[in-house]
Amino acid sequence: MLQFNDDELDQMTLVEGALEITSVIDPSFPAARIRLQLKQLAKEAEHALMDEPNPHLRLEGLIRLFYREWGFQGDQQQYFSSENALLDKVLERKKGIPVSLGAIFLYLARHLELPVSSVGFPTQYILKIDWYDGEQQFINPFDGEYISLRTLRGWLIGYKGPFCELKDEHLAIADNKDILARWLTVLKSALLREEHYTDALRCSDLALSLRPDDPHEIRDRGYIYQQLDCSHAAASDYAYFIEQCPEDPAAELLKLQVQALNEEPLTLH
Template sequence: MYFSDEDRDFEASALVEGAIEIMVDLEPDFPVAWVRHQLQKMAKDVEAALMSETNPHLRLEGLLRLFYREWGFCGDRHQYYAAENAYLDKVIERRKGIPVSLGAIMIYLAQHLELPVTGVAFPTQYILRVDWPNSEPQFINPFDGEFVSRQTLSAWLRGHKGPLAPWRESYLTTTSHTDVLARWLTVLKSALLREEQYADALRCSDLALSLRPGDPHEIRDRGYIYQQLECSHAAAMDYAYFIEQCPEDPAAELLKLQVKVLNANPQVLH
């Protein structure tokens, strides 16, 4: 069963708790108790290891050292787009993930240490923001635990959007849990599509739309999934919605041709 953003408040709890909820929606057998136990154990171990450190800057450095060096959490450089890097239980088990999954765990641990760490959905990847009193914010790449400068982030942006991409300070503002979870689902959906797990990808897409109702790009992607599942009529409807909402998008013209082909196919009932 999927819930809309109005049915539950993801902002009222830790980001990892929201992630657990969506994982249960996607996988009824998701090991909730085990994941929560592992998270609580890590939090207790972090608190015990850094109990005597009163300087918050040094506490953060200690957390990064413990998480990335001693425990060995890291970004999966060899299979970045594998679906298991987005499933929270697999990330904890393998100690490998992607920025959003690793970042969510890091924020959870930082909050237990009363450190001012939040998450930012930067255009290129999820990053962590640290807001010290009376200081400029710092930024951390949760993929490897390294601090990143504004210059580096600007270079990432240009590499992603082109050399003339304008810089916006809004790119560095803390992102709501709902938006992060929607982005998390988008990443997982893309991984599932690469692995041709279309039924699972469809569940991802439907859940993402429960968080962002009417999102034309998400509906376009769902149309592609329907097409792979040979649900021509449903695919055509989703493509038509995207064309109506985003007529200037370069993909719109190509999708118009797809709609004609799909509508010419006999309707398949599943």
């Protein structure tokens, strides 16, 4: 489990938090090497943009450097691959998803003293720039393009329905804890698709250390337990979800699952 409280997580960079959680999931993860690679990228960015005092132009230079010269890009062919959420693979392949690419970009932007921060927008992770004159801009870290408020409103309507309104809370700066929890959910889902159930279970346990008693996370852990033939542990997690979310459409189906799982003989692992 993570040995950090919420304040300690928020004092880290988002990248550092991601390195910590990945090291818990996979003890062989090369976190030290990744830190050196990130420091080298930061030095290269500082060297390339050291003569640009204008912060707006410095941001434009970082976008050009990151997405064009270095070639980082969103993985449109294998979006749901676990490699897109693992920073060693993202740096190696220069492909990722919004949260992994955005975390690296954010790390570099902070080194260049640019006012960039995280936003856990409902549809995906985005970056916000709060300029010193009060102007705000938003960047899609998947491709490095600026996003208008009109586009964000369209994303929200597509996600939540035609009567949803874009509110300030949708664009608020997010805590590292919340972003890391979403990152874990993405990684867990990818590992489940790839049938890496033991690693997925570690993701689920870590997510629950960030959001204890989350019924949806406990339901997902129940599914993982079921794949690992831990029938009674799966039944217990499903029962908790049913108790906490009785109106959820999945509850009735899970009741049948609980009954069947409780009839199976106890297996010790």
